[in-house]
Amino acid sequence: MPEAYVLVVDDEPDIRQLVSEILADEGYEVAVAENAAMARQFRESRTPDLVLLDIWMPDEDGVTLLSDWMTAGNVSFPVIMMSGHATIETAVEATRLGAYDFLEKPLSLAKLLLTVERAMEHARLKQENTRLLRRVEPVVEPIGRSVAMERLREQARRLAQHDAGLLLVGEPGSGKEVLARYIHAQSSRRNGPFIDVGTGLLAHGSASIALFGKEDDGVVSRGLLEQAYGGVLFLDEVADMDDGAQSRLLSVLETQSFIRVGGTRAIPVDFRLIASTRKPLADEMRAGRFRPELFYLLSGLTLKTPALREHSEDVPELLNYYVDYFVSREKLPFRKFPVPVQNYLRHYAWCGNLRELKNLVQRLLILGSGTEITLDEVKAVLGEQPAMGDARSRVPDYYEMPIKEARDSFEKGYLEYHLDKFGGSVARLSNAIGLERTHLYRKLNALGIKFRDKKLDL
Numbered sequence: 506m507p508e509a510y511v512l513v514v515d516d517e518p519d520i521r522q523l524v525s526e527i528l529a530d531e532g533y534e535v536a537v538a539e540n541a542a543m544a545r546q547f548r549e550s551r552t553p554d555l556v557l558l559d560i561w562m563p564d565e566d567g568v569t570l571l572s573d574w575m576t577a578g579n580v581s582f583p584v585i586m587m588s589g590h591a592t593i594e595t596a597v598e599a600t601r602l603g604a605y606d607f608l609e610k611p612l613s614l615a616k617l618l619l620t621v622e623r624a625m626e627h628a629r630l631k632q633e634n635t636r637l638l639r640r641v642e643p644v645v646e647p648i649g650r651s652v653a654m655e656r657l658r659e660q661a662r663r664l665a666q667h668d669a670g671l672l673l674v675g676e677p678g679s680g681k682e683v684l685a686r687y688i689h690a691q692s693s694r695r696n697g698p699f700i701d702v703g704t705g706l707l708a709h710g711s712a713s714i715a716l717f718g719k720e721d722d723g724v725v726s727r728g729l730l731e732q733a734y735g736g737v738l739f740l741d742e743v744a745d746m747d748d749g750a751q752s753r754l755l756s757v758l759e760t761q762s763f764i765r766v767g768g769t770r771a772i773p774v775d776f777r778l779i780a781s782t783r784k785p786l787a788d789e790m791r792a793g794r795f796r797p798e799l800f801y802l803l804s805g806l807t808l809k810t811p812a813l814r815e816h817s818e819d820v821p822e823l824l825n826y827y828v829d830y831f832v833s834r835e836k837l838p839f840r841k842f843p844v845p846v847q848n849y850l851r852h853y854a855w856c857g858n859l860r861e862l863k864n865l866v867q868r869l870l871i872l873g874s875g876t877e878i879t880l881d882e883v884k885a886v887l888g889e890q891p892a893m894g895d896a897r898s899r900v901p902d903y904y905e906m907p908i909k910e911a912r913d914s915f916e917k918g919y920l921e922y923h924l925d926k927f928g929g930s931v932a933r934l935s936n937a938i939g940l941e942r943t944h945l946y947r948k949l950n951a952l953g954i955k956f957r958d959k960k961l962d963l
């Protein structure tokens with residue numbers, strides 16, 4: 506761990522020297538400032554882990570400096586006030602402003618060290634608490650400290666300032682939808698809705714009502730395009746749209762309006778379009794499967810989500826994130842990934858990207874026992890899938906089975922994968938994979954797959 510960095514602010518040279526020597530002996534890194542102006546400069550150039558602040562100083566007193574820091578916000582470090590002749594009121598005022606504690610001069614060195622240690626521990630617990638709270642929330646911003654993820658978030662924040670259509674390209678499960686939501690949350694449309702439209706829906710003729718709404722004898726029901734007014738319309742997997750759906754979408758984008766089913770009046774749209782694709786759209790266009798006009802409208806601004814194997818240094822952080830996530834949200838027992846297991850997983854191919862990692866953690870917490878997760882367990886749950894180098898040289902396990910079992914095994918994996926992708930919704934799954942809903946229910950039951958359904962879960 507890096508040494509904690511303490512800033513000592515006092516106008517008396519003897520106190521500065523004494524306190525800094527004692528703290529340095531204890532292993533702290535210390536900087537000293539002789540007045541408030543210097544303290545401000547130090548704080549600007551590097552945030553301290555703790556500040557010892559004298560109350561009485563000739564130019565500007567410590568309470569004023571503390572008050573300024575607190576008003577500006579973002580004071581992540583504890584502040585311990587020191588004074589030889591402060592009144593009770595001053596001490597109370599400093600505590601009210603947010604000082605951690607108060608030390609009287611002449612300083613007792615034992616008390617000084619104890620108070621500093623306690624303050625550091627308090628700050629550490631506070632940070633840990635904030636970190637845990639952040640982790641239990643659903644993913645609201647792409648996680649990962651790698652250069653690739655830093656760059657992605659930075660580009661996303663920049664693109665959030667524009668209103669032009671945006672195309673997110675990336676492998677399945679690499680976080681395109683999370684990124685789209687992040688961009689929405691950073692944009693001026695953040696208070697507007699985020700409407701997620703599976704393209705399976707667009708391809709489905711009977712879903713026009715869901716998309717465009719309906720007018721019947723003066724009774725109006727608003728479709729998703731209208732619901733997206735003032736916000737973002739997210740089109741998942743645009744490359745999967747059939748020609749009819751492409752032409753409907755193109756017409757909406759070109760005219761910036763549409764007509765409700767059964768209606769006659771053009772209704773204006775106002776949304777930012779964010780589309781996602783796992784297939785290179787240019788290839789789809791060249792192959793004649795994607796309309797060039799739509800391609801040019803969609804691909805003006807493009808952002809790529811990296812595959813997990815391209816930022817594998819984030820794997821340990823993601824594993825820990827999802828352990829905390831499932832422990833707190835699903836009350837699963839806590840288990841830990843020892844470093845050798847983390848290292849193994851850093852070199853794993855992650856064909857299903859973040860979705861695969863999340864599922865792996867969940868399964869290990871459900872299936873396993875014991876605080877430490879072992880390498881053998883991980884390999885068993887991964888089905889001994891290949892590590893990065895030999896990804897193509899292996900065939901799936903079901904290749905070795907009789908054809909009926911192989912088909913069931915494939916269908917089960919395939920349906921579970923897509924069901925998870927659509928949050929367990931059979932309606933969306935049916936649209937996306939083009940299997941009629943009644944038939945799909947039968948299949949899910951026959952394969953013993955659990956599902957949920959909603960009335961209009963598009």
Ligand SMILES: Nc1ncnc2c1ncn2[C@@H]1O[C@H](COP(=O)(O)OP(=O)(O)OP(=O)(O)O)[C@@H](O)[C@H]1O
Nearest residue numbers: 644647648676677678679680681682683859860926
């Ligand atoms: N940066 C991230 N950190 C942690 N989890 C993430 C991150 N990005 C996405 N996830 C999680 O990974 C899963 C897949 O993410 P998401 O649905 O955004 O991917 P996608 O690329 O849109 O997938 P698909 O193309 O299959 O629809 C989700 O459970 C999501 O919460």
